[in-house]
Amino acid sequence: MLRYIARRFLLMIPTLLIASALIFTVMELPPGDFFETFVSEMQAQGEKADMSRVEFLKKEYHLDKPPVERYFYWLADFAQGNYGYSFEYQLPVSDIIGDKLILTILISTLTIIFTWAIAFPIGIYSATHQYSWGDYGLTFLGLLGLAIPHFLMALVVMYFANVWFGLSIGGLMEPEYLNQPMSMAKFTSVLKHIWLPVVLIGITGTGGMIRAVRANLLDELDKQYVVTARAKGLPPGRALMKYPFRMSLNFFISDIGSVLPSVVSGAEIVAIVLSLPTTGPLLVRALQAQDMYLAGSFLMFLAILTVIGVLISDIALAMLDPRVRLQGGATK
């Protein structure tokens, strides 16, 4: 097992190098650079760009060098913990992301808990009461959640929340708390606002999760060991939870790999619609503006988290399921 983990760790290095090269290439592909985008955006609004410092910044951040050279500059800086500089914000990348990260993690964690708390009971109920009215009803709701794009739902909900209840649109707290340090009052204000994004983002995931839990559990429930357990007189709860349910969790564990990056990036589109101060809109905006160090460093973080997430789920899976662990001729 230890050798397995060590090997996986070493494999991460080339994986990440390839990822970084890919990220950099994709960012280089669109024509022009941040400054060209910036100039044309300003022009589109009938303004002149603040050109006085463009040459200065270009030189400072090696934009006058060929791409390959820039790639190595970026990589070397990144490895040293210097994530570069955002042209758009004119601040170091770490300063910009830092603030938003906590709220993003908070929202994402709550969303995941919300998804699980709803999806598991419903999924188990649907599987054990297959083709009952309850199963149909809940499945219908789940599919509805899956089918409606959550940004659309967010727009509709926001509009009616404003027209009917006069609630302000978007945001994660009352405006007066925005620049203040965390306090009890601020925290309460956040709690008052946070349920809406959590529910909206969670609904899609919940729909999908219900289907997955139901399907995986159904697969197990038909197996002979379940019949045997029942026949032997195992109480129904134990006959469900101890074996078939545990077996059906494999899909869920292997999914952890993708959960980790999504915790950090948040749901981009919903966050934009709801004007949430999370990292999602930041990333989208950085990509649009070709703010390459901000976008690049952020994507690199996501790549790292994905790789770590996959490692964690592989290890967890091996620990949970001896069938996975003992494959390839290994013995206990």
Added chain:
Amino acid sequence: MKTGINRRILSFLMFAIVAFSHSRAVAQTALVEPPILAGLVKDGVLPPMSERLPLSPLVLHVAEMGREIGKSGGEIRMLMADQRDLRIMTLYGYTRLMRFNLKQELKPDILQDMIVEEGRKFTLVLRKGHRWSDGTPLTAEDFRYWWEDVANDKKLSPGGPPIAMLPDGEAPTFEILDSHRVRYTWPSPNPSFLPALAAAQPLYILMPAHYMRQFHQKHVNADALQRTVRAARVKDWTALHEQKARQYRAENPDLPTLDPWRNRTAPPAERFVFERNPYYHRVDETGQQLPYLDRIVINIATGALIPTKVGAGDSDLQARYLSFDNYTFLKIAEKRQDFTVKLWKRAEGSRIAIYPNLNASDPVWLSLVRDVRVRKAMSLSINRRDINNVIFYGLVKEGANTMLDGSPLYDPAFQTAHATYNPAEANRLLDEAGLTKRDIEGYRILPDGRRAEVSVEGAGDSADETDSIELIIDNFRAIGIRLLYRVSQRELFRRRILLGDTVLSLWAGWDNGLAGPDTEPEALVPSNRGQYQWPRFGQYAETSGAQGDKIDIPEVQELADLRVAWRKSVTREERMDIWRKMLKIHSDNAFIIGIVNSTPQPIIVSRRLRNVPDQGWFSFEPGAFLGIYHPETFWLTDAGKRN
């Protein structure tokens, strides 16, 4: 103590003098402390108003401007899309050394006086006792610091001083006459200098030296500076200096300013609070210090959602990020919310214009669009009345791309030149240009046998544009030219035009349709690669001949020569004459085919907010959007209650 008394006596004397020289001067009424500052003055945190103001403040005669004399206090909210928009406050504040008024005349603002000799010797006279927002006096040293330690520092300004300071590449001699007078002398006239100071994005020729010095290698010891650099996590001291010195984009809350409101929030943030500058130099005729509004709060929201949020009542004053498309939605919201929607006018020479590319790479089309008859025919073929009625509800003006009726250079003849609907004349001109043969569908045939089929390219970011082009396609069909509309992403769009791949493109006309004789006429001559009618001539001018093509059209060369004449001009009359000639050349040649102008711009104003004009021009240059309409005189009816 003694100096304090002297100062007071002196200020009394100065006010007496001002009172004598201007019959309506402020000194006749006592100065009125803004309520929010009264407490601070009482506690001794701030000096009283008489000491904060310059000896001769700038008096705005609010009543004569047709506005109400307001009450100090209160806060309004605005929405912006990102941190870069903080520059909006520098625009709305519109406080400059010199300032354009609504008649496009230059008047001193921060400066008490500006003495110009022979168009090349500029003596700038500061107001005595004028102070930065932190209370430090504004002196000649602040000008010297910028000129010697910033603009001429090899590291801070690798490209040297800004262009407006270098007519014909020559730098001025800078002299300090005394603590409040400085002089710039050039060997030849520099008419660009004053307009640059008054521009929406101004040329800053001063910096708060007392504050900036701590970030300058020359003024502090290297170790201490190195520590600050490391703490700020920037590369070196030049980056630090650059970051701290941003005046246009007011990001640094510690940077002293001369603007009416100063930023109190360090970025990154989702909400920026701007507070009144207690040392601001303008007062109203009753002796109240301006601005009336104590605070302006800018909340950051997603750009595309701003109209929705405005409709939900989240902004008290908003024009940016609203467009005419939103008008009906805002009108419905007006009934529910506490705001009114006003319609101002946009000041582009033309809201939508067709740019024939005089640097196109297709040789056949190139010779066609270079033929003035073809350009005129295109212009004559467009039914502008239809476009106005169908797309703009008949609210806009139809006309060529030229100066609007709010400009001192307005000429109705230029507006209508080749801009009336006359397909018969258009057809005649095209026949005359040699395109006589037609194919079976009625389209003309080009000299090389191809059908006269061409794509008109756009960036497609407004519905007005995409809707109008549909009508124009029909109009062009009637003169035997087949138009195909093609949308590309903005950078690709620019690039294709520069490479000559695009023959016709669609964009707004001149940004500034209200220019006066003092406006630098760069939009009218090849000056940069963003000019879609002659991108490569523009690139040639921009790179001093390193890239692009040399002008090879006599009329364009004539324009370029006139610009040179403008840059050597001394008097306003001379410049007026040059501008008129240039506009005439443009009108005769239809280099840019304008369609409609004066399109409406919705601006929503809280019912509590007074003094916002019902009519106005909304444009970056001139006017700094709202800036020229004196937002410092806007006031809240419930200002007293809130404080």
